[in-house]
Amino acid sequence: METERLRLRRFTADDLDLLIELDSDPEVMRFLTGQATPREEIKNVVLPGMLEVYGEHPGLGTFAAEEKDGGAFVGWFGLQPTADAATVDVGYRLNRRSWGKGYATEGTKMLIAYAFTEIKVERVVADTMAVNHRSRAVMRRSGLRFVRLWHEEFEDPLPGTEFGEVEYALERRTWEAGRRA
Template identity: 55%
Template sequence: MPDDDGVLRETGRLTLRRFTMADVDRLVALDADPEVMRFLTNGVPTPAATIRDEVLPRLLAQYGRHPGLGRWAALDRFTGEFLGWLALDPSDDGGEAELGYRLRRAVWGHGLATEGARALVRHAFDTVGVRRVWAQTMAVNDRSRAVMARAGLRYARTFHLVFDDPIPGTEHGEVEYELLRADWPAIRQEWDAALRAR
């Protein structure tokens, strides 16, 4: 669970902490990058007013309803620089968590999404005790799918949604990956063995 400073977890290179209303400008800048938003809104940024008046208040309210779950600011552990966010968005009953991540393009390709996602998967099962962690993305979003797989989630299904204004690639569908509590011990054992072998 988060400490008094709102820090949920630290990894080798990341600090994951609770958001505050002071993070509006950081989130606006993150969502202003068309490449970051490519598979979400076809590159259209999230308006600042939406982040300030809707997104952040919703995220802050989640912390109280489902302790240990929610969306977390991802900071460089050594410089404190804002890198993006990682999430365990809770289901209505808090028994499941949707894994998510959105990082600044400048830090893509360095394994930070995988590092943070693995830390959150471990937290979800070992600390919170959820029954399932799952994630969804567009089928054509190879980068995101690779993070899901490296975070221990396995392909579950492809499905198709209808959008009023579909973005390129929508015709290939959406994919869902998942990891169930019953399968977590084997994944944890594999990760721990890899750490010991270093």
């Protein structure tokens, strides 16, 4: 899959170090876990889980994103299955060097279009912490609309958890209407 500036591909076992570097940046992980993901967890849980989705859910998964010009690793974009077969969850995680360049919106828009045209789902959703304003802006620029705010209880909450989680979504018919306009 490609956008104007990005190439998305499936991860392979050879991409372990890319994921370790990405998940080692405390700012990248700020609204996710608040800390670096241990190497052994990425090696034994995270990456194998990513690879497993490709086989179990054709067309879905987490895709490595690289700049078309030079091939630099940007991060990843994902379309994940949900409990509802007609709905997929879109997500992204970019390295700090790639922030502020429009890549998150570019890749997310492409995956939303892919979800509706190739996977033929009816709904795309995304969620984040309410205080993650940059991610929420990406969701809005990508065409997703605010659906709800909710609160969860966590044993060891991250700063900002008290403000809740937010969900954004886009229905196929709304997306199609926007393309015709």
